Amino acid sequence: MRSRLMVCGVVFAALLLCALAKTGAAANNPPILAATPPMGWNSWDGYGTTITEDQVKATADAFAKNLKPFGWQYVVVDAEWFVTNPTAEGNSKSSQYSMDAYGRYTPAANRFPSSVPGAGFKPLADYLHSLGLKFGIHILRGIPKKAVEANLPIANSSYHASDAADTGDTCPWNPDNYGIDASKPGGQAYYDSIAALYASWGIDFLKVDCISSHPYRGDEIRMLSAAIAKTGRPIVLSLSPGPAPIEKYFELREYAQMWRISNDIWDLWHSTSDYPQGVGDQFATAAKWAGLAQPGHWPDADMLPLGELGPAPGWGAPRTTRLTHDEQRTLITLWSIFHSPLIVGGDLTKMDDWTLSLLTNPEVLAVDQHAWDSRVPFDDGKITAWTADSGVAYYIAVFNRTDTAQDVDLTWQDLKLTWRGRNRPHSNAMVRDLWQHDDIGPAVGLRLRLPAHGCALYEVRAQK
Template sequence: MKNQIISLFVLALCLSIGTVEAQSKAIDGTLLAPTPPMGWMTWNYFADNINEKDIREMADAMVSSGMLKAGYNHVFIDDGWQGGRDNKNNIIADPVKFPSGIKALADYVHSKGLKLGIYSDAAPLTCAGYTASLNFEEQDAKTFASWDVDYLKYDYCGAPDDMEVAKSRYKKMADALRKSGRDISFGICEWGDRKPWLWAGQVGGQLWRTTADVRDKWKSLTPVKKQSELHGTGAGILDIVDYSQDHASYAGPGHWNDMDMLVVGLYGKKGPSGDLGGVGCTDTEYQSQMSIWSILNSPLAATNDVRKMNAETKRILLNEEVIAINQDALGKQAVCKIKNDLWSVFVRPLANGDFAIAILNRSEATQNSKINFAELGLNGNFEIRDLWEHKVIAKGKKWNGKVKSHETKMFRLKKI
């Protein structure tokens, strides 16, 4: 009986993996989102005050700043682009904000070597009160395809709480996208409240949000007992790490745990990321967000003004060695091997046989770290490369050093 139960479990797991892979296939049979999507998203900087001029300028800046070269190859339009529906119920762009239309904007973005993402919601209205896609899934998917859109973020404001309705609504849009005749990656955004890592891949998502919206702060000032409470207190960087780190088994090529947008370089800007105590972070904290989002394979969506970045913001966002960890072809999300009041230590294997580790000092003071690699399951001697210092710093079976408050050390270990 025990063997039968094990066999049934293995069969169910294999069928589940097969379903996820099938749902992640592009028209030509390759995977959609084989690595976590990267780009720049409108929401935190502009909220719904967006227009085609600003988005074109951001696309230009992504090229001139080196963002595209570093791998940020999407421009994601969030809420606020919609202008209602025409007399045939086709969804249309706001004619004042987008007088040239979304197709023309897509053509411009594509001419820069970038892809275009767009936004809707599985309810009658979006989070900001604009026209959404419930009961218009096939029509809207065909419209997005006709505009040459490459990605859809699908939100869940105004929708019921239960999981089964969510699965049904997301599957309906995923199916519509697959019938549209264009490869459109699908980002599920119900904020982790219904445990989407358990089902979002099976209904057709390539990525799914794991928590409430990120705010531009280190952590919630009010303790919470479950992640859904972060909607009221505001999720900081550390909160999202803590509520996303246990889902590694659900992530891989074509299906990713989405820890929400990067707040790097916002410095407390008023707007969505500034709500609920989002007063800004230090560059050390922004570096930690980049480090942990990368090692946990989250999509990387910058939200700062890329038209005018200071040197520290560029240093953090354009670190190609850290980005290479996020984009590693093996696609194995890191596992948290040590978690206590002082430390979170993450380990992940890489495609070439190396390992990446991230050592986060959770405390409010500088701490001395003593990491024995064998305690992390890594036996032997390693060359230790510091990915923020861009140099080999030691060789051996362990690392000892100081880690500043809220700093994350990130190393690449090569067996020697």
């Protein structure tokens, strides 16, 4: 009996140690933040710097009804939410700011009435959380110039604003802030103070502008990442604008969950003197970053300028997107095969059935969310093909980058498909059209006709 008890005790102790080891492993390896590319909405394309609390709530209601069932999560308020007198043009020299006694911007009470007295964005974040959504905000790197002029104290520290600011550094397109000087003792303290404030509001997503290009500010990226980590709250760090330098990939991957790879994308095929980047321009940009996306770390191809861009878009006059239906489908397809975050920019309260269909195709979204190893195996200057892997099948996106319809004939060998390690370029494979939800059947390649700026997206499985 005693020996049986000893054996039981040894077994129990072993099981207990195993359980404790598993618990410790789980504690040391928390869930990956942004394990799949973030999917959400951002106010910039529709509202610029002018959005109000009522507009955010109306957007969130539409988002929860129409997009949340398909995996969309984030609602993000973009620039100048602390400005009490915003204009459609934004970044005005006459802007009036809302700021606390520690030099931290706070929501403009006339636009976000639930933010007073002293509540900040917490009531609005609570509203979004009640819908099962996540809430994000945009900030410009640095510290308000007005805080430096008044030399305000930095919260939870012995430092003041002058102990953090680099007064020789201002964002090229926005005069609100000075940069943070990483060599000054108050620099990290200031970023710690704003991260703590945002965490207390319940922020889930922080887009930081003027930091990943024009110029690249690695020191401030590292300070912001450290500040967020100290809060203990899982906050996605999104870096803007682009193009982020690809030679900084490993640093970007270490400190952020997503980073912009290009200038702002707008609703046209090629850039013009008025608009910096079009959908067609993004092929070459994305190709440079192909295969570098991984769970928790996503090269960001920028927002989706779809639907109604108004009432006060961040660039240009209010309008319905100028992209053709074929170009809109190409936009979603390229972003998905590239595994970019999907952040829609149009007015969700006025979303038409066509736009909704683009954003809620579960087979297309699965390419963005669950495939990996994106490659560009074929590009002849007119037709470009991308592939990605799901583990059980290949995804193939074929694009016509020209201004006229094109016939396409590609074999599996052209696309460098290996069929799970066995090179069978002439084998039949089962093909499914993901946009049309149509099983095409067995084939030895793809033969199709694409309209100007059009695309097709397929799932291809080797026959058993």
